Amino acid sequence: MKKIINNPENYLKEMLEGIYIAHQDQVTCVNDDLQCYVTKNKTPGKVGISTGGGSGHLPLFLGYVGDGMLDGCAVGDVFQSPSAEQMFEITKDIDQGAGVLYIYGNYNGDIFNFDMATEMADFEENIQVTTVLGADDVASAGPSAPGEKSTRRGVAGIFFVYKCAGAAAAKMYDLETVTRIAQKAADNVRTMGVALSACVVPRVGKAGFSIEENEMEIGMGIHGETGIRRGQLESADQITEEMMQQILADLPYVEGDEVAVLVNGLGATPLDEQYIVTRKIDAILKEKGIKAYRYYVGEYATALEMSGVSISLLKVDEELKPLIDYPVNTPFFKQM
Amino acid sequence: MKKIINNPENYLKEMLEGIYIAHQDQVTCVNDDLQCYVTKNKTPGKVGISTGGGSGHLPLFLGYVGDGMLDGCAVGDVFQSPSAEQMFEITKDIDQGAGVLYIYGNYNGDIFNFDMATEMADFEENIQVTTVLGADDVASAGPSAPGEKSTRRGVAGIFFVYKCAGAAAAKMYDLETVTRIAQKAADNVRTMGVALSACVVPRVGKAGFSIEENEMEIGMGIHGETGIRRGQLESADQITEEMMQQILADLPYVEGDEVAVLVNGLGATPLDEQYIVTRKIDAILKEKGIKAYRYYVGEYATALEMSGVSISLLKVDEELKPLIDYPVNTPFFKQM
Incomplete structure (x- = not known):
């Protein structure tokens, strides 16, 4: 293995520490959990957008948190899902009074945890959460039948879903509209x-x-x-x-x-x-x-x-x- | 060799074609020579800044041509110097009436050709040209004695020379000042x-x-x-x-x-x-x-x-x- 790293157990922690040092003017973490990555720049009344997923894909996923795109990202270990609790902590932090949209790739671990975070946000905090999945990888499965859930994996095309949804949220569209636009981008990529x-x-x-x-x-x-x-x-x-x-x-x-x-x-x-x-x-x-x-x-x-x-x-x-x-x-x- | 390429002979040409297609709103070439890469955005009275060098280092060198940095870049084949004629063509194109500064790495081929281009600009077009060399690689040689030319190679630190000189030119400082600032950055990196x-x-x-x-x-x-x-x-x-x-x-x-x-x-x-x-x-x-x-x-x-x-x-x-x-x-x- 030819990598410039220290103890592999510390890979995620040390990478995140480097990111928070280099970009401290723009991003921070919630409750001292490095894996709960959020923008410092909040706008009251704006729809919050969060993503999440395993590490090892930089600049995906956390790299798209910032002005005009996303508000938060739950960061998992390399190729592993972050936890529902981390997603929930981020959701509370980035809710700016207009609800939160989750955009993430179509992987079972992420779906399970984001669904649980959605329930926690609803029951414990009364935050409205919607979800749009990235499932753009043509090679991973055939197209889904109308009304059925896609079995395709999410890959680089999620960038366009972030881009369109993030701009819609920055334009202060409401949660329903931002979600519709994100889904439209996802459907067309x-x-x-x-x-x-x-x-x-x-x-x-x-x-x-x-x-x-x-x-x-x-x-x-x-x-x-x-x-x-x-x-x-x-x-x-x-x-x-x-x-x-x-x-x-x-x-x-x-x-x-x-x-x-x-x-x-x-x-x-x-x-x-x-x-x-x-x-x-x-x-x-x-x-x-x-x-x-x-x-x-x-x-x-x-x-x-x-x-x-x-x-x-x-x-x-x-x-x-x-x-x-x-x-x-x-x-x-x-x-x- | 594991590369996504066609005939290696066409590597440079096809790469440049892709770049001009993707970024046609910002950059173009001079006299249909793809290797003469210049910004589309000129500002009368601004000092022009050009660089040049071999390919294979993207985003170096051409990637720093644009607003707030450089005006042109002579693009050589992979790890090879571009020609003096190409440097001269770019110099004529980017001279906005305030002279041109060359900033490039300390390699013999580049020095030879940029020196020749300087003479051509002076004799044929009466364009004043100054030069600052990037020679930041501590590993490549010992420090030079006062007044002597550095024998160190130029590597990534040239980015800072471009950054400072480009901002100085954008602030409409004159050639002498932009050159002094570029040299100061080069001396301190x-x-x-x-x-x-x-x-x-x-x-x-x-x-x-x-x-x-x-x-x-x-x-x-x-x-x-x-x-x-x-x-x-x-x-x-x-x-x-x-x-x-x-x-x-x-x-x-x-x-x-x-x-x-x-x-x-x-x-x-x-x-x-x-x-x-x-x-x-x-x-x-x-x-x-x-x-x-x-x-x-x-x-x-x-x-x-x-x-x-x-x-x-x-x-x-x-x-x-x-x-x-x-x-x-x-x-x-x-x-x-």
């Missing part, structure tokens, strides 16, 4: 990724799987979940073509649509390669008559030191576009 | 890095060196230049302690000083680890009675997919602090 190498959970000390030197895995999840196809490493254009085909067909995204595009590095893949992928995405979109409204390129949702990229598309309309354009200022993500 | 793994130049296809699974190299350069010590991988706290000792002793930084701190990931090292290092830096600074004025943590100057981190300190005073605080908006780096 699709993601697919490719992994070229594994990652190592610090406490475990070795990779739980491996990918051969000449191989890639299309659709691998951000914790190393099995994808849809393992095969020989192909060119950037071929990989992009395959992922875009699956994404475009899924919603589907069609001629005349406008999309916001997120090209996301999984950790070890240089920005250079992410832009080589961006170039090919743009060519494909042009060919299909789909307009790229805005590009985001960089590391937005990682899997420790995994190498690979993911592509997310969000179909935007006249309601979502100004929310995508709305300024953001968090320690990890800024948009002017 | 020191960097040291540690590498845990090698990187692969796409055209070459394999690493030019290797670091064993249980090893690290303190002081390795951003092209894989030999460092000061190769040894067994140590804990984050030990590594940070060793690097900080060398940095602090060099200027030296002493009790009562204030410093801006840059903790920089070299490519494959997760942000988590960079914050674990940040935590230890802060403890060391507190112990020494040195005040951390501001922290920057993330990937600011990489070496493709190399894993490792570097630490840069800039000693700040009442002149540099407001320049550090000045807002920036480039496609790759934003500060509010």
Whole structure:
């Protein structure tokens, strides 16, 4: 295991201490629990938005807490859910009198704990809580039938749900509207990724799987979940073509649509390669008559030191576009 | 070689095409030469600032072109200098009537070409050009004698030179003042890095060196230049302690000083680890009675997919602090 760390047992605590030191002007924790991460900047009457999930994905999840996006994040240990109590503590802290929206990825541990936190908020504090799940990973399961819960995992596309919901809350929309907008973003985003190498959970000390030197895995999840196809490493254009085909067909995204595009590095893949992928995405979109409204390129949702990229598309309309354009200022993500 | 690329011969071109597509509202190129990268946002009477250098270090160098920082960047192929002609074309484009400052790293190829571009700007266009070199890598050579040119390499600390000079130019200071401030920043910044793994130049296809699974190299350069010590991988706290000792002793930084701190990931090292290092830096600074004025943590100057981190300190005073605080908006780096 090749990491710049101390005792793996202290990984989460020391990482969080570093974050609170570096960004003390913007964020703090609740009740001295480092895992209850909240913004210092409250606005009375604003809908509070919280997220949560395991560590190992920086800047996801906590990196999106700040002006124009989220108010709090329950931080779990690497690839583990935070507790319901932590979610509840954050909920109390970030409720600014207009209720709280939970946005998180579609993973069982997180669902169980956030559901319990919802009940605690309702019974103990009379705080109204709504929930929107990120379930954008096209590779993880087929589409859900109408009215049924998605079994797809949430991956990088949750960034767009945060972005739209956060802007809606900053515009002082009410809980019902912010929730509707978050759900609309979640319904209109699709993601697919490719992994070229594994990652190592610090406490475990070795990779739980491996990918051969000449191989890639299309659709691998951000914790190393099995994808849809393992095969020989192909060119950037071929990989992009395959992922875009699956994404475009899924919603589907069609001629005349406008999309916001997120090209996301999984950790070890240089920005250079992410832009080589961006170039090919743009060519494909042009060919299909789909307009790229805005590009985001960089590391937005990682899997420790995994190498690979993911592509997310969000179909935007006249309601979502100004929310995508709305300024953001968090320690990890800024948009002017 | 495990990369998401097409023909390695097209690596630079395709990466740049992706960048111009994603950020077409902010940047463009001169004379259809993709390697002549300039901001779209000109301000008459403002000192122009240009940089340049080899690719493979994103967001360095071109990522700092934008409002509040640089005006142009000559982009070389991976780890290679751009040409004097490209530097000259950019100089003509970004001269806004107040002269141009070149800020670049202390590498022979870059020096040769920028010197030639300076002569061309003077003789052919009568544009006044000044130069400040980044030579912040403590590990690469001893300190230079007074009046002598430094033989140290430029690494991540050049970010602070860009930051201060860019803010000074945005405040409409004249060329002499912007140059003096850039030199002051360069004189007060020191960097040291540690590498845990090698990187692969796409055209070459394999690493030019290797670091064993249980090893690290303190002081390795951003092209894989030999460092000061190769040894067994140590804990984050030990590594940070060793690097900080060398940095602090060099200027030296002493009790009562204030410093801006840059903790920089070299490519494959997760942000988590960079914050674990940040935590230890802060403890060391507190112990020494040195005040951390501001922290920057993330990937600011990489070496493709190399894993490792570097630490840069800039000693700040009442002149540099407001320049550090000045807002920036480039496609790759934003500060509010």
